[in-house]
Amino acid sequence: SPDISVTNTKAHLDQLQAIATANGGNRYTGRSGYTASINYVKGKLDAAGFTTTVQSFSTSAGTTQNLIAELPGGDANNVVMLGGHLDSVSNGPGINDNGSGSAGVLEAALAYAASGQSAKNKLRVGFWGAEELGLLGSKYYMNSLSTAEKDKIRVYLNVDMIASPNPGYFVYDDNPAGNSARDEFTSYYTSKGIPWEYIDVQGRSDHAAFRSYGIPTAGIFSGAETLKTSAQAQKWGGTSGRAFDPCYHSSCDSVSNLDLTALDRNIDALGHMLWLYAAKDYGTTTPPA
Ligand code: PHE
Ligand code: ZN
Ligand code: CA
Ligand code: ZN
Ligand code: ZN
Numbered sequence: 001s002p003d004i005s006v007t008n009t010k011a012h013l014d015q016l017q018a019i020a021t022a023n024g025g026n027r028y029t030g031r032s033g034y035t036a037s038i039n040y041v042k043g044k045l046d047a048a049g050f051t052t053t054v055q056s057f058s059t060s061a062g063t064t065q066n067l068i069a070e071l072p073g074g075d076a077n078n079v080v081m082l083g084g085h086l087d088s089v090s091n092g093p094g095i096n097d098n099g100s101g102s103a104g105v106l107e108a109a110l111a112y113a114a115s116g117q118s119a120k121n122k123l124r125v126g127f128w129g130a131e132e133l134g135l136l137g138s139k140y141y142m143n144s145l146s147t148a149e150k151d152k153i154r155v156y157l158n159v160d161m162i163a164s165p166n167p168g169y170f171v172y173d174d175n176p177a178g179n180s181a182r183d184e185f186t187s188y189y190t191s192k193g194i195p196w197e198y199i200d201v202q203g204r205s206d207h208a209a210f211r212s213y214g215i216p217t218a219g220i221f222s223g224a225e226t227l228k229t230s231a232q233a234q235k236w237g238g239t240s241g242r243a244f245d246p247c248y249h250s251s252c253d254s255v256s257n258l259d260l261t262a263l264d265r266n267i268d269a270l271g272h273m274l275w276l277y278a279a280k281d282y283g284t285t286t287p288p289a
Contacts, residue, residue, distance in 0.1 A: 001188075002115065004108050004271040006264035012103035013095055015040055017255045020093030025251065027088040027099075029130045030062025037086050038065050041106055041127055045069040048113045050125075057129070057140045064129035066137045071113055074122040079152045080277040081124045082108065082270065083138070084159040085131030085206055092251040096258060097224070101159035102127055104267040108274050119278035121154065128206050131160075138206035142213060150213055154282055155181050157273055158207035158219035159266075164245040166238040167222040167262035170199035172207065179216030181273070188272045194265060195235040220269060222262050224248045 016037060020026055023033030042052050050069040057064065067086070084101030088094020109125045128137035142150065158172070171185045182198075189196040199221060202208065207217040223244020233240035247253040 001268065002111055002271040002275055004104075004111050004267040006260055006267065008110075009103045009107040009263060009267050010260065012106055013099050013255055013258065016099040016103065017093055017095055020088065026090050026092060027086070027094055028061065028090040029059055029064045029087050029133055034064060034087055034129065038067050038127070041086065041102065042067055044106060044110060048110050050109070050113065055141065055144065057137070059130045059133055059136055061130070061133060064137070066129050066141050067127040068141070069109065069125050071109070071119060071123040074119040074278070076122045077152050078121040078154050078282040079124050080121045080280070081126060081153055081156045082159065082274060083126030083128060083156065083206060085129070085137065086127040087129050087132055088253075089132050089249045092247070092249065092253045095254050096161055096163050096165070096245055097248060097253055098131070098160050100161060100163040100258065100263060104162055104263070104270050105159050107267060108270045111271060112274055112278065121278055121280060121282065123274070123278055131206055135206055135208055138209045142209040150215070153210065153215050155179070155216045155218070155277055156207055156210040157181060157270070158205050158217060159270065160205040160219065160221060161224060161245065162220060162222050162266035163258040163260065163263035164222035164224070165257050165259050166228055166242050166244050166246070167259045168228065168232055168236055168244055169194055169196040169265070170221040170223065171196050172217070172219040172221070173198040173200050174202075174207070174211060174217050174219070176214070176216060179218070181216055181218035184273060184276060185218055185220055185269060188269050192265065220266055222259070222266065
Protein backbone atom coordinates (compact mmCIF):
# COMPACT_ATOMS: atom_id res chain seq x y z
CA SER A 1 0.00 0.00 0.00
CA PRO A 2 1.07 3.61 -0.55
CA ASP A 3 2.33 5.82 2.26
CA ILE A 4 0.20 8.99 2.07
CA SER A 5 2.23 11.92 3.41
CA VAL A 6 1.04 13.25 6.75
CA THR A 7 3.38 16.23 6.26
CA ASN A 8 1.60 17.19 3.04
CA THR A 9 -1.81 16.56 4.58
CA LYS A 10 -0.95 18.74 7.59
CA ALA A 11 0.20 21.47 5.18
CA HIS A 12 -3.29 21.43 3.58
CA LEU A 13 -4.79 21.75 7.06
CA ASP A 14 -2.50 24.70 7.84
CA GLN A 15 -3.78 26.36 4.66
CA LEU A 16 -7.43 25.73 5.62
CA GLN A 17 -6.69 27.21 9.05
CA ALA A 18 -5.08 30.28 7.45
CA ILE A 19 -8.15 30.64 5.20
CA ALA A 20 -10.48 30.57 8.21
CA THR A 21 -8.31 33.01 10.14
CA ALA A 22 -8.31 35.45 7.22
CA ASN A 23 -12.08 35.14 6.75
CA GLY A 24 -13.70 35.74 10.10
CA GLY A 25 -12.62 32.48 11.74
CA ASN A 26 -14.78 30.05 9.78
CA ARG A 27 -15.33 28.32 6.45
CA TYR A 28 -19.13 28.37 6.65
CA THR A 29 -21.58 27.98 3.78
CA GLY A 30 -22.19 31.22 1.89
CA ARG A 31 -19.14 32.98 3.34
CA SER A 32 -15.75 33.93 1.98
CA GLY A 33 -13.86 31.25 3.95
CA TYR A 34 -15.79 28.55 2.12
CA THR A 35 -15.12 30.03 -1.32
CA ALA A 36 -11.43 30.30 -0.46
CA SER A 37 -11.42 26.65 0.65
CA ILE A 38 -12.93 25.59 -2.69
CA ASN A 39 -10.34 27.65 -4.55
CA TYR A 40 -7.46 26.13 -2.56
CA VAL A 41 -8.52 22.52 -3.19
CA LYS A 42 -9.40 23.20 -6.83
CA GLY A 43 -6.01 24.81 -7.43
CA LYS A 44 -4.16 21.76 -6.11
CA LEU A 45 -6.26 19.34 -8.18
CA ASP A 46 -6.04 21.42 -11.37
CA ALA A 47 -2.26 21.61 -11.02
CA ALA A 48 -2.08 17.83 -10.68
CA GLY A 49 -4.02 17.28 -13.91
CA PHE A 50 -7.48 16.54 -12.57
CA THR A 51 -10.55 17.75 -14.43
CA THR A 52 -12.48 19.84 -11.93
CA THR A 53 -16.11 20.94 -11.89
CA VAL A 54 -17.65 23.43 -9.48
CA GLN A 55 -21.35 22.81 -8.92
CA SER A 56 -23.25 25.76 -7.39
CA PHE A 57 -26.49 25.46 -5.47
CA SER A 58 -28.47 27.68 -3.17
CA THR A 59 -29.10 27.27 0.54
CA SER A 60 -30.70 29.35 3.29
CA ALA A 61 -27.18 30.61 4.08
CA GLY A 62 -26.53 31.68 0.49
CA THR A 63 -25.11 30.18 -2.67
CA THR A 64 -22.48 27.52 -2.16
CA GLN A 65 -20.55 24.91 -4.12
CA ASN A 66 -19.54 21.29 -4.47
CA LEU A 67 -16.20 20.54 -6.11
CA ILE A 68 -15.95 17.37 -8.19
CA ALA A 69 -12.67 16.19 -9.70
CA GLU A 70 -11.81 13.33 -12.00
CA LEU A 71 -8.53 11.86 -13.04
CA PRO A 72 -8.27 11.51 -16.82
CA GLY A 73 -8.37 7.88 -17.94
CA GLY A 74 -10.04 4.86 -16.45
CA ASP A 75 -13.34 3.24 -17.41
CA ALA A 76 -16.08 5.84 -17.01
CA ASN A 77 -18.63 3.04 -16.64
CA ASN A 78 -16.98 2.05 -13.36
CA VAL A 79 -16.58 5.07 -11.10
CA VAL A 80 -14.77 4.82 -7.77
CA MET A 81 -15.49 7.77 -5.49
CA LEU A 82 -13.96 9.29 -2.37
CA GLY A 83 -15.45 12.33 -0.70
CA GLY A 84 -15.99 14.50 2.33
CA HIS A 85 -17.50 17.84 3.25
CA LEU A 86 -15.40 20.97 2.92
CA ASP A 87 -17.63 23.35 4.90
CA SER A 88 -17.28 24.16 8.61
CA VAL A 89 -19.87 25.28 11.13
CA SER A 90 -20.18 29.05 11.53
CA ASN A 91 -18.47 29.31 14.90
CA GLY A 92 -15.09 27.79 14.13
CA PRO A 93 -12.50 26.92 11.47
CA GLY A 94 -13.58 23.25 11.20
CA ILE A 95 -10.12 21.75 11.02
CA ASN A 96 -10.89 18.29 12.35
CA ASP A 97 -14.54 18.62 11.13
CA ASN A 98 -13.89 18.35 8.27
CA GLY A 99 -10.61 19.87 7.22
CA SER A 100 -9.12 16.49 8.16
CA GLY A 101 -11.28 14.50 5.77
CA SER A 102 -10.99 17.10 3.00
CA ALA A 103 -7.21 17.25 3.31
CA GLY A 104 -7.00 13.46 3.42
CA VAL A 105 -9.12 12.99 0.29
CA LEU A 106 -7.12 15.73 -1.46
CA GLU A 107 -3.71 14.30 -0.55
CA ALA A 108 -4.68 10.71 -1.41
CA ALA A 109 -5.92 11.89 -4.82
CA LEU A 110 -2.77 13.95 -5.43
CA ALA A 111 -0.60 10.98 -4.41
CA TYR A 112 -2.45 8.70 -6.81
CA ALA A 113 -1.96 11.15 -9.68
CA ALA A 114 1.72 11.59 -8.78
CA SER A 115 2.26 7.82 -8.69
CA GLY A 116 1.88 7.85 -12.47
CA GLN A 117 -0.10 4.64 -12.64
CA SER A 118 -3.21 4.39 -14.73
CA ALA A 119 -6.40 3.55 -12.92
CA LYS A 120 -8.50 0.76 -14.40
CA ASN A 121 -11.63 2.53 -13.13
CA LYS A 122 -12.61 6.20 -13.22
CA LEU A 123 -11.31 7.94 -10.10
CA ARG A 124 -13.59 10.75 -8.86
CA VAL A 125 -13.37 12.82 -5.69
CA GLY A 126 -16.09 15.04 -4.21
CA PHE A 127 -15.83 17.95 -1.78
CA TRP A 128 -19.31 18.70 -0.50
CA GLY A 129 -20.77 22.03 0.51
CA ALA A 130 -23.39 22.69 3.19
CA GLU A 131 -23.04 19.38 5.00
CA GLU A 132 -23.50 21.28 8.23
CA LEU A 133 -26.89 22.55 7.00
CA GLY A 134 -28.20 19.00 6.56
CA LEU A 135 -26.01 17.11 4.06
CA LEU A 136 -27.19 19.48 1.34
CA GLY A 137 -24.24 19.28 -1.06
CA SER A 138 -24.09 15.51 -1.36
CA LYS A 139 -27.87 15.37 -1.76
CA TYR A 140 -27.73 18.04 -4.45
CA TYR A 141 -24.98 16.15 -6.26
CA MET A 142 -26.88 12.86 -6.28
CA ASN A 143 -30.06 14.61 -7.45
CA SER A 144 -28.07 16.23 -10.26
CA LEU A 145 -27.03 12.87 -11.73
CA SER A 146 -29.12 10.88 -14.18
CA THR A 147 -30.01 7.34 -13.22
CA ALA A 148 -27.43 6.12 -15.73
CA GLU A 149 -24.69 8.23 -14.11
CA LYS A 150 -25.66 7.17 -10.58
CA ASP A 151 -25.58 3.53 -11.68
CA LYS A 152 -21.95 3.83 -12.76
CA ILE A 153 -20.77 4.66 -9.23
CA ARG A 154 -19.39 1.36 -7.87
CA VAL A 155 -18.39 2.57 -4.44
CA TYR A 156 -18.45 5.80 -2.40
CA LEU A 157 -16.05 6.15 0.54
CA ASN A 158 -16.88 8.96 2.97
CA VAL A 159 -14.31 10.78 5.08
CA ASP A 160 -15.66 13.04 7.85
CA MET A 161 -13.41 13.65 10.91
CA ILE A 162 -10.29 11.48 10.87
CA ALA A 163 -7.88 13.28 13.22
CA SER A 164 -9.87 13.69 16.45
CA PRO A 165 -7.58 14.69 19.33
CA ASN A 166 -8.75 11.82 21.59
CA PRO A 167 -9.17 9.40 18.71
CA GLY A 168 -11.00 6.19 18.14
CA TYR A 169 -10.92 4.14 14.95
CA PHE A 170 -14.48 3.67 13.74
CA VAL A 171 -15.62 2.03 10.51
CA TYR A 172 -19.17 2.66 9.32
CA ASP A 173 -21.10 -0.57 9.64
CA ASP A 174 -22.77 -0.12 6.21
CA ASN A 175 -22.80 -3.45 4.46
CA PRO A 176 -25.50 -3.94 1.87
CA ALA A 177 -25.17 -7.02 -0.31
CA GLY A 178 -22.21 -6.89 -2.65
CA ASN A 179 -20.37 -4.24 -0.63
CA SER A 180 -17.00 -5.36 0.67
CA ALA A 181 -15.62 -1.86 1.28
CA ARG A 182 -16.36 -1.92 5.01
CA ASP A 183 -14.42 -5.19 5.30
CA GLU A 184 -11.51 -3.77 3.31
CA PHE A 185 -11.20 -0.95 5.84
CA THR A 186 -11.40 -3.28 8.85
CA SER A 187 -8.88 -5.76 7.45
CA TYR A 188 -6.56 -2.86 6.69
CA TYR A 189 -6.66 -1.65 10.30
CA THR A 190 -6.25 -5.20 11.59
CA SER A 191 -3.20 -5.71 9.33
CA LYS A 192 -1.64 -2.60 10.90
CA GLY A 193 -2.40 -3.72 14.46
CA ILE A 194 -4.93 -0.91 14.92
CA PRO A 195 -8.00 -1.95 16.96
CA TRP A 196 -11.25 -0.75 15.35
CA GLU A 197 -14.98 -0.69 16.10
CA TYR A 198 -18.03 -0.54 13.91
CA ILE A 199 -20.23 2.52 14.23
CA ASP A 200 -23.76 3.09 12.99
CA VAL A 201 -23.76 6.56 11.39
CA GLN A 202 -26.48 5.99 8.78
CA GLY A 203 -27.95 9.47 8.71
CA ARG A 204 -25.07 11.64 9.90
CA SER A 205 -22.80 12.24 6.92
CA ASP A 206 -22.56 12.55 3.16
CA HIS A 207 -22.54 8.86 2.30
CA ALA A 208 -26.27 8.84 3.17
CA ALA A 209 -27.43 10.06 -0.25
CA PHE A 210 -25.30 7.44 -1.99
CA ARG A 211 -26.39 4.71 0.39
CA SER A 212 -30.08 5.57 -0.01
CA TYR A 213 -29.74 5.13 -3.74
CA GLY A 214 -28.16 1.71 -3.21
CA ILE A 215 -24.54 2.53 -3.97
CA PRO A 216 -22.07 0.56 -1.83
CA THR A 217 -20.67 2.95 0.79
CA ALA A 218 -18.12 2.82 3.57
CA GLY A 219 -16.41 5.35 5.78
CA ILE A 220 -14.03 5.99 8.61
CA PHE A 221 -14.36 8.29 11.61
CA SER A 222 -12.25 9.12 14.67
CA GLY A 223 -15.13 10.34 16.85
CA ALA A 224 -16.98 13.56 17.68
CA GLU A 225 -18.94 14.59 20.79
CA THR A 226 -19.34 11.11 22.33
CA LEU A 227 -17.21 10.36 25.40
CA LYS A 228 -14.48 7.72 25.15
CA THR A 229 -15.21 4.81 27.49
CA SER A 230 -12.58 3.24 29.72
CA ALA A 231 -12.58 0.11 27.52
CA GLN A 232 -11.92 2.35 24.49
CA ALA A 233 -9.14 4.22 26.32
CA GLN A 234 -7.55 0.88 27.15
CA LYS A 235 -7.40 -0.20 23.54
CA TRP A 236 -6.70 3.17 21.89
CA GLY A 237 -5.01 5.23 24.59
CA GLY A 238 -6.21 8.76 25.24
CA THR A 239 -8.58 9.91 27.96
CA SER A 240 -11.68 8.06 29.12
CA GLY A 241 -14.69 10.17 30.06
CA ARG A 242 -13.57 12.81 27.57
CA ALA A 243 -15.08 13.43 24.11
CA PHE A 244 -13.25 12.01 21.10
CA ASP A 245 -13.31 15.62 19.93
CA PRO A 246 -13.93 18.10 22.77
CA CYS A 247 -13.80 20.95 20.21
CA TYR A 248 -16.50 19.43 17.98
CA HIS A 249 -18.45 22.27 16.31
CA SER A 250 -16.57 24.82 18.46
CA SER A 251 -14.21 27.71 17.87
CA CYS A 252 -11.32 25.58 19.20
CA ASP A 253 -11.56 23.11 16.25
CA SER A 254 -8.26 24.52 14.97
CA VAL A 255 -4.92 23.06 13.89
CA SER A 256 -4.27 22.53 17.62
CA ASN A 257 -7.23 20.12 17.66
CA LEU A 258 -5.60 17.28 15.71
CA ASP A 259 -4.03 13.93 16.53
CA LEU A 260 -1.45 13.55 13.77
CA THR A 261 -0.93 9.83 14.45
CA ALA A 262 -4.62 9.21 13.85
CA LEU A 263 -4.45 11.43 10.77
CA ASP A 264 -1.48 9.50 9.37
CA ARG A 265 -3.04 6.08 10.03
CA ASN A 266 -6.34 7.12 8.49
CA ILE A 267 -4.91 8.73 5.35
CA ASP A 268 -2.84 5.59 4.80
CA ALA A 269 -6.09 3.61 5.12
CA LEU A 270 -7.57 5.91 2.44
CA GLY A 271 -4.52 5.35 0.25
CA HIS A 272 -4.94 1.61 0.62
CA MET A 273 -8.58 1.84 -0.43
CA LEU A 274 -7.91 4.19 -3.34
CA TRP A 275 -5.19 2.01 -4.83
CA LEU A 276 -7.32 -1.10 -4.30
CA TYR A 277 -10.51 0.26 -5.85
CA ALA A 278 -8.79 2.10 -8.68
CA ALA A 279 -7.49 -1.28 -9.86
CA LYS A 280 -10.53 -3.40 -8.99
CA ASP A 281 -11.96 -5.52 -11.77
CA TYR A 282 -15.70 -4.91 -12.02
CA GLY A 283 -15.94 -7.46 -14.79
CA THR A 284 -19.27 -7.64 -16.54
CA THR A 285 -21.17 -5.38 -14.14
CA THR A 286 -21.06 -2.49 -16.63
CA PRO A 287 -24.61 -1.12 -16.77
CA PRO A 288 -26.55 -1.14 -20.05
CA ALA A 289 -26.30 2.11 -22.02
N1 PHE B 1 -21.35 14.63 10.03
C1 PHE B 1 -21.10 15.06 11.38
C2 PHE B 1 -20.73 16.55 11.33
O1 PHE B 1 -20.18 17.02 10.36
C3 PHE B 1 -20.01 14.33 12.07
C4 PHE B 1 -20.11 12.87 11.98
C5 PHE B 1 -19.35 12.20 11.07
C6 PHE B 1 -20.92 12.16 12.82
C7 PHE B 1 -19.41 10.82 10.97
C8 PHE B 1 -21.00 10.79 12.75
C9 PHE B 1 -20.24 10.14 11.82
O2 PHE B 1 -20.95 17.27 12.27
ZN1 ZN C 1 -2.50 -2.09 1.20
CA1 CA D 1 1.48 8.06 5.90
ZN1 ZN E 1 -19.91 18.95 11.71
ZN1 ZN F 1 -18.45 16.64 9.58
